[in-house]
Amino acid sequence: IKMAADGDDKRTPDEKKLFELVEKGTNEAVIAHVKATKVKVDCLDTKGMTPLQLAAFRGNKELCEFFLSNGADVNSSHHENSYSALMFAALSGKKEVTRLMLEAGANVNHVNSVNRTATQMAAFVGQHQCVSVINNFFPKEEIEYYTKPQGLEKEAKLPVTISPFLCTLINFTNLHPVKISLFIQAHPQILIDHKKVCLVLSRLVEKNMKSRETNDVLAIKCHFISTVIKLAAEAREKDKDNSLNGWIKKLIRGRDEDGFLEFQERLIRQSIKEFPYASSALLQQLVRQIAPVKIGSEPTALSLLIAAVNGQQFAWDSFEGCDTCGEPKAAAKCSKCKMAVYCNQECQRLHWSTHKKQCPKLAEQYKEKEQREKEEQQRKAEEEKQKEEEKRQEDEEIENGTESKLEDKPEHEHETSDCCCHPPTHVIGELDGGKELSEEQPVGGDAGKKNNDDKNGDTKVLCEGKDSQQRREASKCDDEKASDKVCCEKGDNQGCIIES
Incomplete structure (x- = not known):
């Protein structure tokens, strides 16, 4: 365990060879290697994984059966993230391997380092069939109870030879009547x-x-x-x-x-x-x-x-699923209509008496479906091409058109006397006698008083506030007699500019 935690590879050459064969070799080579070298089937790699766990993750049922028959621990939890063989089997998506781990006594309640069970891990990666296998697992001990006489019974309720078949049938996730039959x-x-x-x-x-x-x-x-x-x-x-x-x-x-x-x-x-x-x-x-x-x-x-x-x-x-027995993820299809799917040739043979009546009609539907899909792909391709063309034109306008506009555009046009480009401390215009206020001289205070006291000067107060509505109201104030009034919603003449 310390080896797995520290990441130090202290395995023997035979153990290294075993993991390499499980990873990339054939089943026959693995079995021959174990029998020839007598290597431990529960040896660990640098991450604490056993050969059984690796075979389960690869979905290799034959190797899993071999390791279990040779004493491999199905509940080994030395993995660095506490993954069990059942978790690896569920993540592989192989129902039969998952069921094999359960039949070997795998603990369904074991949690890994992030506190997740095998069921939760399988559901997270979308292996819903393995989730169903775990949730509906029926242990063989429940059936074996009926193979022994109970109480005063002289004969058991169920023959011993039938119990394994009935246990397998109860553990079916596919309840299609044809599959059961x-x-x-x-x-x-x-x-x-x-x-x-x-x-x-x-x-x-x-x-x-x-x-x-x-x-x-x-x-x-x-x-x-x-x-x-x-x-x-x-x-x-x-x-x-x-x-x-x-x-x-x-x-x-x-x-x-x-x-x-x-x-x-x-x-x-x-x-x-x-x-x-x-x-x-x-x-x-x-x-x-x-x-x-x-x-x-x-x-x-x-x-x-x-x-x-x-x-x-x-x-x-x-x-x-298969059109005959309902088995999910059936791969074979009818060569004529391409719509009917089957597990194997036996299912296709059984279904042919029914399918032959519908096959021509399904073939027409398949052609129509293909045509629709082709048109949809063409439409999407045209839309994508149009979007790329529009984006290219936008990029060209940004590179060429915008630069020329920026060159032709003047820095600023002073359309009105109350232009907002002036900073609040700047003063525009002249006072009586042609004197100008200094740019550094603060607006308001004594300067404001002096201008307000000048009755003969032609002055008006313009608001330099940020609000455009205030500036518009200030520009309307041109009454000579109202020179001492403040044209600003602030209630005082702070921040206003006096223009003669």
């Missing part, structure tokens, strides 16, 4: 013992709603998963091939006129309606949001359910 299809044990699975899920709903601190989110999530499993099992029993292909195609079959997934929408609405605890605040919120929306309009019941369980930010990320 594809997972069930890949693990047929769930369908074989679907009654036991649904019973355990109903117990979890009851436990989370009747506990001292209710967990509406987990309860509604377990209830919805139970509904999908029950309906999928019923569909499988009716299917001739004893598979879920027919059920999945039914879920993704859209209406002919607009492709809207009406069956899926009705399934989700019915599931929410059947939730057994009507007093749930989250349920009432969902009902208020869904009830006014007509089937076929936005927002869909699925988007509102995902937002309620995972947060609004996750729902926004799902808008660009």
Whole structure:
């Protein structure tokens, strides 16, 4: 720890090589190096980071699994800023790596040097899916409880072989019915013992709603998963091939006129309606949001359910999800219309029966979209060019035109006798006998008296105050008999100029 704090690199050559391989090498090279040199998997670099933390930050799930299986400490906090492996995994944006850290026992309440948890750090950098994984994490110990007989029970409520699959399913952040159905299809044990699975899920709903601190989110999530499993099992029993292909195609079959997934929408609405605890605040919120929306309009019941369980930010990320299973950040697109997006070829194959009806229409929409974007780019480019031209002309006027104007302009034109350019102590004009007041002689006082006492002189008092209104009023005072009056709002003749 002292090494990390002081910044002195006291690592052995094998430890240095390990960090270099994790940073830039292949997984096979890292595994071979650890097995050959027997280097400690919890060694520290100059900043106190472990190989597990570095692999988590790189989002390398395979290396993280290898280090954890070899005894790496998931809660190591020797980093100079007290970052944990869970924080690095959340910052990487990799959901599976984040979940792996949680399953290994990572402390979700650990804070770094700026008093922030892994959830707060992930939210700060916009990794909302990792935030949802942490907030909705369901520990496997909760499921393992039902794999053992309790009390007078002779048989456990849930077979041991199913518990890891059910735990993974509960930890899903993607609640799309097709995604759940594809997972069930890949693990047929769930369908074989679907009654036991649904019973355990109903117990979890009851436990989370009747506990001292209710967990509406987990309860509604377990209830919805139970509904999908029950309906999928019923569909499988009716299917001739004893598979879920027919059920999945039914879920993704859209209406002919607009492709809207009406069956899926009705399934989700019915599931929410059947939730057994009507007093749930989250349920009432969902009902208020869904009830006014007509089937076929936005927002869909699925988007509102995902937002309620995972947060609004996750729902926004799902808008660009796979058109088949709803998995966020799907990269593949239909080669014809460029509008439909998929996770993989399997999702595209499943969705083709519905998509082929809408593909020509979507292709036209894509062309129109491209044209609009092109016109918008041209408009912005023209505006930018026009602004640059205007700025160039302004710069030329400043450099050329302004200088010539300054050369032609006289220093000052004395248009009136009360011009404001004179300093307050200057005196303009002559007194009786052609005598002038000195520039240094103060105005007012004795000088003012002398001029006021001169009855034969043609004098008038002009205000030298800063206020233009006062100067205008002073210029109007030309009555010879009012020479002893003060033409200023100040009430005295201080600051005034006597002009004969």
